[in-house]
Amino acid sequence: MVWKRLFGKQPEPEREEPVVAPDASGIVRRVPRAADPAMQQRLDALRRRHDMATYDLERAVSAREPENPWRERIALLERSLATIEDDLHALDALPILPGVPLPETPITGIEVDLEEPVSVSFAIGPERFLWEEEIDWDQRGGPVVKGQLQQRAGNVAALIPTSVPPDRREALSRHLEQSLNVFAIDLRDRALDGEPLPEAPTLADLARPCEACGGWRDWRGHCDECAARAYRRQTLNQEAARIAREQEAEEADRYKWSERLPVARKRLADIEADIAALEGR
Numbered sequence: 001m002v003w004k005r006l007f008g009k010q011p012e013p014e015r016e017e018p019v020v021a022p023d024a025s026g027i028v029r030r031v032p033r034a035a036d037p038a039m040q041q042r043l044d045a046l047r048r049r050h051d052m053a054t055y056d057l058e059r060a061v062s063a064r065e066p067e068n069p070w071r072e073r074i075a076l077l078e079r080s081l082a083t084i085e086d087d088l089h090a091l092d093a094l095p096i097l098p099g100v101p102l103p104e105t106p107i108t109g110i111e112v113d114l115e116e117p118v119s120v121s122f123a124i125g126p127e128r129f130l131w132e133e134e135i136d137w138d139q140r141g142g143p144v145v146k147g148q149l150q151q152r153a154g155n156v157a158a159l160i161p162t163s164v165p166p167d168r169r170e171a172l173s174r175h176l177e178q179s180l181n182v183f184a185i186d187l188r189d190r191a192l193d194g195e196p197l198p199e200a201p202t203l204a205d206l207a208r209p210c211e212a213c214g215g216w217r218d219w220r221g222h223c224d225e226c227a228a229r230a231y232r233r234q235t236l237n238q239e240a241a242r243i244a245r246e247q248e249a250e251e252a253d254r255y256k257w258s259e260r261l262p263v264a265r266k267r268l269a270d271i272e273a274d275i276a277a278l279e280g281r
Contacts, residue, residue: 097214129154
């Protein structure tokens, strides 16, 4: 042959270089190619499955260890539950404040005008209050009554006696502002429904002391403070139930992975055997 005559020997066939790939730790290592080049794609797929099977096995082993990620998350959730329990106990332990009643000052001069815009007015002592339905205008310039009453006159602060303790005045003022609005809406609705107006209402009717919390009840008997506490309690109980479900889910997931340990070991061993066969080991 020409090559042999010129150089005395034939070139050796080129060897396939090992494939370069990172292992599970991220370190790049050389891995051998398939003994049969036609099986290289199959070998690559097996190595990817090997990575996943290794992860599954590590997770299954971890699930049976005393200290594991599931236990850590469950412990965190347990601390959250303890905090919620503390909040519930603190809510139940809130003191009942002493009642602060208002004088039986008559509400007089009640007038409800159903002509648009509807208006409601009345007097409490020397203070005159007025509500009117809000009016908007459509694109053609016509009036559109929206039905929401807006206070136009009246000073709530003027209704609070000087005998009310300073630390309760602001809360009472907020309550009265809301209760007066409820009263005005009730007067309008009674007039619209053809019902009689209330007989001899008084300022005290707008802020009766609540025996459950020491706050005040509005014209309809609703106590905002009790409602706020009830909502807070409901929210805490709902959060506790959610956390308890999450704990159960974590434990169920841990148990599932723990039970998969024998299967995970066999699966990894089978994959490793298939890889070894394709590599020609």
